[in-house]
Amino acid sequence: MGNPFVVAAGEVGGDFFKERSSGTLPCQADESHLFCFDWAKENIDRYGTPAQQHLEIVLLSVLIGFVVAFALALLAHRTRWLQPPLLAATGILYTIPSIAFFFLLLPLTGFGRDTAVLVLSAYTLQIIYRNTMLGLDNVPDSVKDAARGMGLTNRQILWKVELPLATPEIIAGLRVATASTIAITTLVVLISAGGLGTEMYGSNFNFPTAILIAVAIIALMVLAFDLLLLTAQRLLTPWRKV
Amino acid sequence: MNVHPLLASFSGAVEFIFIPQESNVTGGKEVGGFDKTMELLVGHIEVTVLALAIALLVGLPLGLYLGHKEKGELVAVGIGNAGRAIPELAVIALVATLVGIGLRNVAPALALLGIAPILNNAYVGVRQVDPATVDAARGMGMSELSIIRKVELPLAIPTVMGGIRSAAIVIVATATIAPLAGVESLGDFILNRNVYGENGLLAGAILVALLALTIEGSLALLQRRLTSDGLKVKTA
Numbered sequence: 001m002g003n004p005f006v007v008a009a010g011e012v013g014g015d016f017f018k019e020r021s022s023g024t025l026p027c028q029a030d031e032s033h034l035f036c037f038d039w040a041k042e043n044i045d046r047y048g049t050p051a052q053q054h055l056e057i058v059l060l061s062v063l064i065g066f067v068v069a070f071a072l073a074l075l076a077h078r079t080r081w082l083q084p085p086l087l088a089a090t091g092i093l094y095t096i097p098s099i100a101f102f103f104l105l106l107p108l109t110g111f112g113r114d115t116a117v118l119v120l121s122a123y124t125l126q127i128i129y130r131n132t133m134l135g136l137d138n139v140p141d142s143v144k145d146a147a148r149g150m151g152l153t154n155r156q157i158l159w160k161v162e163l164p165l166a167t168p169e170i171i172a173g174l175r176v177a178t179a180s181t182i183a184i185t186t187l188v189v190l191i192s193a194g195g196l197g198t199e200m201y202g203s204n205f206n207f208p209t210a211i212l213i214a215v216a217i218i219a220l221m222v223l224a225f226d227l228l229l230l231t232a233q234r235l236l237t238p239w240r241k242v
Numbered sequence: 243m244n245v246h247p248l249l250a251s252f253s254g255a256v257e258f259i260f261i262p263q264e265s266n267v268t269g270g271k272e273v274g275g276f277d278k279t280m281e282l283l284v285g286h287i288e289v290t291v292l293a294l295a296i297a298l299l300v301g302l303p304l305g306l307y308l309g310h311k312e313k314g315e316l317v318a319v320g321i322g323n324a325g326r327a328i329p330e331l332a333v334i335a336l337v338a339t340l341v342g343i344g345l346r347n348v349a350p351a352l353a354l355l356g357i358a359p360i361l362n363n364a365y366v367g368v369r370q371v372d373p374a375t376v377d378a379a380r381g382m383g384m385s386e387l388s389i390i391r392k393v394e395l396p397l398a399i400p401t402v403m404g405g406i407r408s409a410a411i412v413i414v415a416t417a418t419i420a421p422l423a424g425v426e427s428l429g430d431f432i433l434n435r436n437v438y439g440e441n442g443l444l445a446g447a448i449l450v451a452l453l454a455l456t457i458e459g460s461l462a463l464l465q466r467r468l469t470s471d472g473l474k475v476k477t478a
Contacts, residue, residue: 034340095458096451097415103432103447107251179327186329187419190432197331205338205422215332222327 036209044213046199051217053113053194057185058221060117062178065124070170072125073132074158083133090126098123098184102191116188116195123184124177131173135166164237171233178225182218255444263441273438274431274445285426286417286453292349293413297356298406305364305405309398310390318365325358330416334423343424351423352416356409363405367398396470403465410461414454418446428453 076082101119109115189197196214203210262275308314337351418429431446
């Protein structure tokens, strides 16, 4: 009793130890080794499936979160009195720790990916919603007046003037949301939804190499998404010379 | 009596918080109850407060200083952005593997997660203060230290507190998995499913959510008290 990870690790990555203890790589036995390159070379392929699961969960969550938050922001942009309650509601969702959130939903949605995606997309709402509102609010009144003077309808002003000008803030929100979702997705291992957390959890916390490889893959993922979103921003706002 | 299974699982969890009960996995042994809940709650608060204190001691002075000197933007903002991308599980896993377990190892590790938003927001908050205001203070003969303390910090309080609230949220959340590194917290109920059963799992989730909301609420109140009345008029 009192040693949670032995049993838990047995649940998620039971064969991890067997595989590892049967190995005879010299640096595996040496506990002072920070990183065992030989093990990494032989075992890098085991990270393929978890990385793919990780990626799928992140993409689904951010996509759903973006669609919902964007729709809420457009709604609140038109209906001003909705702003404070929406900000409060998304703030509460953001405050509840994701682990607690996973297990609160468990009686409703059970173990697995659905629960993970539901929680993670709810988690992104606040950041994306707040940044989209910020971007729309930052559009100068003079620009909107000019557009109206040119005969644009409210809908045209929103899609052709306000949203393009708000793009940098919206993308900034997406970058933060994506990075934190990639990080938090490591925890979905606790509800058996896979991801790179399985390799951290399954290492039983006495073999740093396994954890560090997962961390490196996550860092690469964060960087790749950040570059992708920055490129998208550049393409969407060609008038901004960066 | 027919009770909806969903209602049954939640009422079972609430009961678990207050009254020790036989769990579905321990075979007759009673677990949970108010005393155990309080013990774990105290542990959770202890590691959270300690980590937040360390994060404040490091992040706040550094952020205020860099903001005042108007330098180190890359460091302050970079740390803020990188901080969000650190996986909580990796922090706990690495500290348990490489440093050691227990409060004295885990609290500084959790503090690392909190330093990023505190440092970043303190820096941004001070930088946003109108330079004319700072010049006026300097012209009145205030020392640099008292400019930070009496002019810049009060004006930056909303942003600074925003960073502290983010730090508190991430620390209280990560403290939930601190039992993996040998620190008692409410996460015990969640992670030791083989001891506390399904009711414990849900009870832990409810308690952690309530604790996070309580801490966030108290910090929001604190922010309102610390914000000078002059700033409130402007934003109202």
